Amino acid sequence: MGQVSVARPKGTRDLLPDQTxxxxxxxxxAHRVFSSYGYGEIRTPALEATxxxxxxxxxxxDIVHKEMFTFTDRGGRSLTLRPENTAGVVRAxxxxxxxxxxxxxxxxxxxxxxxxxxxxxxxxREFRQIGAEFFGASGPEADAELxxxxxxxxxxxxxxxxxxxxxxxxxxxxxEGFSAAIREFSRxxxxxxxxxxxxxxxxxxxxxxxxxxxETLRALEGAPGAIEFLDxxxxxxxxxxxRLLAQLKIxxxxxxxxxxxxxxxxxxxxxxTSSDLGAQDAILxxxxxxxxxxxxxxxxxxxxxxAIGEDRLVDVMPLATAGTxxxxxxxxxxxxxxxxxxKVAVAMRQAGTGAIVDLDVSGRGFKKALGTAAELGFQEAxxxxxxxxxxxxxxxxxxxxxxxxxxxxxxxx
Ligand code: HAM
Numbered sequence: 001m002g003q004v005s006v007a008r009p010k011g012t013r014d015l016l017p018d019q020t021x022x023x024x025x026x027x028x029x030a031h032r033v034f035s036s037y038g039y040g041e042i043r044t045p046a047l048e049a050t051x052x053x054x055x056x057x058x059x060x061x062d063i064v065h066k067e068m069f070t071f072t073d074r075g076g077r078s079l080t081l082r083p084e085n086t087a088g089v090v091r092a093x094x095x096x097x098x099x100x101x102x103x104x105x106x107x108x109x110x111x112x113x114x115x116x117x118x119x120x121x122x123x124x125r126e127f128r129q130i131g132a133e134f135f136g137a138s139g140p141e142a143d144a145e146l147x148x149x150x151x152x153x154x155x156x157x158x159x160x161x162x163x164x165x166x167x168x169x170x171x172x173x174x175x176e177g178f179s180a181a182i183r184e185f186s187r188x189x190x191x192x193x194x195x196x197x198x199x200x201x202x203x204x205x206x207x208x209x210x211x212x213x214x215e216t217l218r219a220l221e222g223a224p225g226a227i228e229f230l231d232x233x234x235x236x237x238x239x240x241x242x243r244l245l246a247q248l249k250i251x252x253x254x255x256x257x258x259x260x261x262x263x264x265x266x267x268x269x270x271x272x273t274s275s276d277l278g279a280q281d282a283i284l285x286x287x288x289x290x291x292x293x294x295x296x297x298x299x300x301x302x303x304x305x306x307a308i309g310e311d312r313l314v315d316v317m318p319l320a321t322a323g324t325x326x327x328x329x330x331x332x333x334x335x336x337x338x339x340x341x342x343k344v345a346v347a348m349r350q351a352g353t354g355a356i357v358d359l360d361v362s363g364r365g366f367k368k369a370l371g372t373a374a375e376l377g378f379q380e381a382x383x384x385x386x387x388x389x390x391x392x393x394x395x396x397x398x399x400x401x402x403x404x405x406x407x408x409x410x411x412x413x
Contacts, residue, residue, distance in 0.1 A: 013124060013311075043111065048079070049080075050070050052091055057083065060204035068115070069115075086307070106135075109130070113128065122311065129308060129310060137304075140240035140244060143241045150308075158318030164245075167225075167254065173291065183205050230267075265289055277315070327378045328357050330381070336386065344382060344384055392408060
């Protein structure tokens, strides 16, 4: 490995060509599947006003409390590298007038997000998400359709045995009863909670369920579930979502402990975890957020969405993306044939065969170049010597069988 005096920031990654092919495959499938459901792609800035996240993700969440990359720009404004993209999409929907346009509105995005977390397997400070947001439909069919799209996508990536973990939470406005019940339940448990969890209990008791402290989670066993505090309409919504999922044959498990680490959810919340990642690590999460658009200054506009952690997804996706393309290396016999070899390589690429055509520019001599090409996995070599230059031909050699034939340039394919 080369010595560099400036290393990349902690928690960031360089994705090299042998990795990016898997990323591109996943993204191409996302574009195809999401477009087929009528979603259009949106790209919003990686930088937003800090206040946007405080008002949407929520002050008491871990994300806003201790994970944001926030700085003051030269003009004195507080900016934050987005820790997630739902808030930015909602801002853009309001700011560009889409909130008053035709509904429903289906948007998806692919892009980097930033959270100051302790880096570990599958967890980074710069990571990428593939996400979708569905605005303007309040019925349970919208939740089910979104999950149907998600599962079409996951199945296209080769996943077979995933199931969605699902729950419903009362909206922020209706959360008082639930918060009071958790406070009541936690009376006398304070000394089992660490400092962070005491703060959670104080500021927003629902956040206790996000605790990463196993002792807190054990203490919460037997605590009342969020679902018990739903109003009748929300309860009916949830039951209908589950019925539709069963009808669509989307595997799900009800999880009364699931509350998710962001404050904007109302009713449906869900996650998918993979046992190939750490125990608590989800490959994706999402839910309904019927009050967020209005909260950020737009009209009342119900919405539901999800975001997939692309880094984690690409790590565990079964899809095989090994290159199957034919690979050919053009090798000049000596320096005098270099110009002709270049011409052959360009002609070969323009012939539109779909093959990957590489030109040997090592100047290391013909024999060595041929050996290297075979070692690197090229299936064919196109050899040009002075006889080929004179005759306007090229010699095509199969590097496995060592058979070769000489053909006019016009017949190269
Ligand atoms: P989230 O659960 O905070 O939800 O993030 C979604 C996914 O992003 C996680 O399940 C995880 O796979 C991935 N992720 C989060 N943090 C990291 C990290 N540090 N390193 C690697 N991957 C990470 C949201 O972001 C919501 N905006 C989802 C949503 C969309 N809800 C409604 N619409």
